[in-house]
Amino acid sequence: MARGEGDETGGATKTRAKTARAGKRVVRRSIGRPKGKGSIGKEMLIARTEELLRTLPPEKLSLTAAARHAGVHLTLFKYYFQDRTRLLVDIARNLTVTLGERVAGIESKGLSPPERLRIRIDVMVDFHFENPFYHRLMLEVVEDEQDPLAGEMINVWMSRTLSIYEGIITSGVEAGTLRRLDTSFTYLAIMGLCEQFHYALRLFDRAQIGPPETPAEIAGRYKSFLYDLVFKGLATPAGQDELARPQVSV
Numbered sequence: 741m742a743r744g745e746g747d748e749t750g751g752a753t754k755t756r757a758k759t760a761r762a763g764k765r766v767v768r769r770s771i772g773r774p775k776g777k778g779s780i781g782k783e784m785l786i787a788r789t790e791e792l793l794r795t796l797p798p799e800k801l802s803l804t805a806a807a808r809h810a811g812v813h814l815t816l817f818k819y820y821f822q823d824r825t826r827l828l829v830d831i832a833r834n835l836t837v838t839l840g841e842r843v844a845g846i847e848s849k850g851l852s853p854p855e856r857l858r859i860r861i862d863v864m865v866d867f868h869f870e871n872p873f874y875h876r877l878m879l880e881v882v883e884d885e886q887d888p889l890a891g892e893m894i895n896v897w898m899s900r901t902l903s904i905y906e907g908i909i910t911s912g913v914e915a916g917t918l919r920r921l922d923t924s925f926t927y928l929a930i931m932g933l934c935e936q937f938h939y940a941l942r943l944f945d946r947a948q949i950g951p952p953e954t955p956a957e958i959a960g961r962y963k964s965f966l967y968d969l970v971f972k973g974l975a976t977p978a979g980q981d982e983l984a985r986p987q988v989s990v
Contacts, residue, residue, distance in 0.1 A: 782820045783809055786834055798877040834879050836897055839867050853912030861966050864934035872938040912914045937962050
């Protein structure tokens, strides 16, 4: 008899519990920022990934590798960036702003056009030494034609950069301090000369070419060489006369 009463009481209790659960609204957590990461923000993840991209080519970067380097869970990167392309776009934008701010921090009103170009050479050599894969990062972003943010960022970056160089060259031509040259090719040449310093330095170091120097000392000498090369050229006046002579076909 007691057993039967106990079974009945248990059954009634279970029935009341089910009724209570049925009447209770179940609130499900929507997809959003992972819990327990209050001190880790988007800016920190970008900074840590920039650090990783100083040694890892951007084409080899994955969200998993970025999360591992930052010491966070993959879901945090997915929350902030959704996918790899958005992460690369944000990093490229941040590095471009950093480069522009470094130039702006040195450049002042009243500088001559050659001095403005010289500042850009100086900053770009240092910047590319710290971020050797910057333009490979830009190319990686360009290749993703499906993401509108990627295309917009590249277009804004190139249009602003070329507009600045056009203004410098035009001012130089008007002042008689610069020749009228193709703006796009001028930027392309300066960019390439500044960017390749990092790679050439590694080759020279491996081949033990030149006297033992610190990277800063070599960078200083290389900048001086670039100033001379860009503003004076390789040819002497006699050599320039040789180039001006019409070529004789054989």
